[in-house]
Amino acid sequence: MASTPRATSRSSKTNGHVSSYPQPEWDDVLPVPRLHFSVASVLVFCLAVLCFVNSYDGDFVFDDSEAIIGNKDLLPETPLQAVFAHDFWGRKLDSKTSHKSYRPLTIMTYRWNYAWADGLHPLGFHVVNIALHGLVSVIFLAVFSVLMSGYQVDQESARPVFASPRASLLCAVLFAVHPIHTESVAGVVGRADLLCALTFLLSFLLYARACLSPSSQVSYRPESFSLVSLLASMCLCVVSTFCKEQGITVIGVCCVFDIIVVCRVDPFQLLPFRKPKKSEENGHNGFNNNHVKSKSDISPWVKGLIMRHLILFVTGASLLITRLRVMGSTTPIFQVHDNPHSFVNGTILKILNYNYLYAINSWLLINPWWLCFDWSMGCIPVITSLTDPRILVDIALWGVFGALVFQCCRGGLTKDRRILITALAVLGVPFLPASNLFFRVGFVIAERILYLSCAGFCMLVVLGARQICIRLHNTTKQLVSSGFYIIIVLFILRSIQRSSEWREEMTLFSSGVKVCPLNAKVHYNIAKLQADNNNKDVAIDKYRQAIRLNPQYDQAMNNLANILKENGVVLEAEQLLQRAVSIRADFAAAWMNLGIVQAELKKNESAEASYLEALRHRKKYPDCYYNLGNLYLDMGRHTDAIRAWLNATQLRPTHMNAWTNTLILLDNLGKYENAILVGKEAMKVMKNEPQLMFNMANIYGKMEKYMESEELFLSAIKIDKHNPKFYLNLGVLYHRWGKNKQAEAAYIQAQKLEPRDPSIAENLQMLHRKMGKLK
Structure with a gap:
């Protein structure tokens, strides 16, 4: 029976460390200097921060208004459990208007920002976003070193090594400076994408580490794996999903990485037109190993692969079930204008529209000069006819995608093919939740969705550049090098310019008119x-x-x-x-x-x-009850008016206008006792509201409860010292009370604040006649 080939019998030692199989210097042809990982990390972080640092002092813009300013879940007085019962925008998950976006961990970071800054100050929110993007870019450098190295392994530690420094550095730099990230970094709402990406990448790195057990001998295919690292990876997957729904897609990326890169299984070998070569029939590229005869003869690496994928499946299924229960087992309801392409009648037209949107997303990665904060409502007209010339764009997309798939299918499972398949997975799998394939989404295009997918695009660019350098002459290497430097500089300039547009809403909205005038x-x-x-x-x-x-x-x-x-x-x-x-x-x-x-x-x-x-x-609509009460007042239906206003205050205890109208109407009707009871209820909620104190003081004055009235007038004046009405009515109180000197002082102060008010002068004259100062 043939045994699985082991690295110890066919590897060669270099630099004291041995890879699990001999590898050529894959990225030596790339026109990028080889840097130490720490130096490369500092470079990537600095470039990532440089591109978006000018947004640090920007305002809350666009969606930030609803998710940050108008979200009560950020307030310290809001119970913490409310964060886990509401959607991203602070609405109840069972509400008809809820988008069902469940991101409680992201909201928690907003609460921390609020607490640190003691209020809604955008500076701290933006600084955290910029720092997160720099950190994500550095972690991507480590991820790219794994993905672009073909999973080379250190023999002593059985862990992936930094085996492709040039390729990973180039990918990380392209990712760090890509302008498509502006919305995610410069918009505070984009923190959901940043946190999701951070935990997504850490989950993937732990999975890559788990695929080889540190205690086992390194083999061509791992015969064991670290269960602790794998479970830790799945925990981070859960955390990522609760930062943003896209986090669950790390399971798909790990699945592809495990099958294609770690275990070297060629899924395309199962296609009917693929005839395996002799080298493939030996078991290096598929499951059809000669020694796998029965269940009892399954190789250890196959058992490990099945076990790992079983854990991936259970985690994914559990997350989906939990997510569905959190949503109340219902999907969000969107209007036609939110995503008109998903409301098109006819399967063919719907397919054409979806593929056109995929093409536009691809074009934004290639040409990030065409960016807009919102792509709905006519920005991208719907394809309604088979004669629409934009169908040619779909054909072009299918042609490019078909060529890439063809490259994935042809030949053996070489290192280039493994990287190509992995790059396509990184590009496509994180995009699946936004693809409209599984459920309707509430947007046409959202640049934030491409934050993770951009990594797959960067891998394809670097892989393509390497192929150009290999197939053409050495002079081409210099041209490719110059091209890359030009692209990086242009991307940096575009990112700086675009992030400056996100600093304030008027600039952002005006830039949108240039891109999407319709x-x-x-x-x-x-x-x-x-x-x-x-x-x-x-x-x-x-x-x-x-x-x-x-x-x-x-x-x-x-x-x-x-x-x-x-x-x-x-x-x-x-x-x-x-x-x-x-x-x-x-x-x-x-x-x-x-x-x-x-x-x-x-x-x-x-x-x-x-x-x-x-x-x-909308049963709980306090403003509507308030206006309904005003209507009943005009119609002379006083009881109905009071009932409507009290409904408003019950729904919103701080509805000052409703309290005020209720008190004034009860006062006018002579129902002073009822007015006092209502006023006391209002003051339980708004203890320091001067207008409320003023109204209550007037009512006490009419009831000849002068001491209570005086106390409330003085409390109101202490809070608002520049309101002439407060002094005027206090003077009237003293006037009736017989405290003429205090009344005179109050009238004089009111006259100083409002010298043109005739009622003040009239009252003062009446007082002076009473005091004998006027005849």
């Missing part, structure tokens, strides 16, 4: 920002342009209607809101705004119906 969402974001800056005319134009580009853009209609309502163009605002709710019947905010407009037009019954429709779609 993208309605880009114009919408500019309009929203201009509205926040009180540039209403520009905002109106941009909202109108967004609606022209996408006539179904209900959010743009809602926002435009709000601005028009403020400008007094109420009829057009009503029409826009009616269109919005006809497009999306469950658009609660649009229903509420429609009610506000209808109330302003004195269409009270229609306004009430709109408010109730909004509450039907």
Whole structure:
């Protein structure tokens, strides 16, 4: 019976260390200097930081507003368990609006940033992101040394060695400076990708280490493995998945690496058109070894391979089941404008659209000068006909991919073929969650998704460069060297320029218009920002342009209607809101705004119906209850108004306007006792709210409880010393109380703050007559 060949019988010692099989100097032909690993690590880290360091003092931009600024899970008062019950954006996972993105460990790092900085200061968030990218790039240097070396092994430690310094350094440099990473590094939301990549790579390195047991003798194929390292690798896989869903794909990369590189099994040998050569029939490239006759004769390396893959399968299945349960056994619901290509009717058209998106993603890796913060809503029009010329792009993609697959199939399982197959796995496997193949995603293209896949692209570039240097003359090596240096310099300059665009929203959004002028969402974001800056005319134009580009853009209609309502163009605002709710019947905010407009037009019954429709779609909607209460007040339905306002305060205890309106109405109705009870409930929540104290003081004054009233007036003035109304009403209190000197001092202070108020002068004159100073 033939035995598995062992390294000790066919290896040659060099430099005191022995690889498990003789290897040529694979990367000597590459035009890159050979550097020590520590020196190379410092170089890669510095280049990675250099490219994106100018974003360190940037603002929170784009998605950061929702994931960071508007996310209550970052606040210290939010219970820690809430982080593990909410999605990435702070919504409950069972909510209809949840995207089901479960990344609690990433949110934990945001909480630490918040705690360290004692607030939402973007500087600390950006610095952590930049440092993480530098660290990931350095770890990639170690990963590339394993992937590009063909898994050469140190005989004494039975661990992978840094066997391809030139190739791994070139891959790591290309990865570190690639502009496609700008969104992941300069956008704080991109930390999910950085943390996922960090733990993804550590998981892979532990798996590579586990494939050979340190206590066993090194063999051509490992006959044993380290269970501890393997389990540690799977634990890191779980951590990576809880940083971002993409982390689970490390299982696929480990699987390919184990089969192709570690065990040298050629899966293409199973294809019907492949006839194994004699060298392959000896068992060096497949499972069909001559000595494998029965179950009892299975080689130790095959048993180890099966055991490792069983652990990979159990881990992957457990993660998927857990993830599905966390999501509530439901998938997220996306609108057509989120990912229109996935809503195309017909299998053929859907395939063409998906492949076109794959081609665009590939093009962004090749040509990262064409970058945009958002690729939805018309940025990439849908292919709706078989005569669309963009189908040629799909054909080109299939041609390139087919050529690469052909190279994977032909010949024996050489080192070049192993690296090529592994590079394709690193390129494609991490991209699978975004491919729309298994489930619909909520975006057309997201540059952050390519963070890990970029590593496979870098491997393909270096592998291709080596082939050019080998097949052509020595002069070509100099040309390739010059080409690489030019590309690296251009990538660095582009990364610096692109990261500067991510420093503030207006610059970012304006750059998006240049790349995707037909993208309605880009114009919408500019309009929203201009509205926040009180540039209403520009905002109106941009909202109108967004609606022209996408006539179904209900959010743009809602926002435009709000601005028009403020400008007094109420009829057009009503029409826009009616269109919005006809497009999306469950658009609660649009229903509420429609009610506000209808109330302003004195269409009270229609306004009430709109408010109730909004509450039907969003039961916990405090602002809607508040506006409904205002409508009931105008209609004279005081009891209903109070009930609506109290509903608002129950849902949002800090809803100051609802508390204030309730107190004022109870005061006007003469229900002072009820008003005091409501005011005390409000002050339990807002102990230092001067307006609340002011209202309560007025009510106590009318009840002739002067001491309680005085105490509240003075407390309010202590907090807000420049409010003339506080001093005026305090003067009225002293005036009624008979404390004339205190009343005079209060009136005089109110007059200093608001000298043009006639009521202050009138009250002061009345007091002076009472005091005998005027006749």
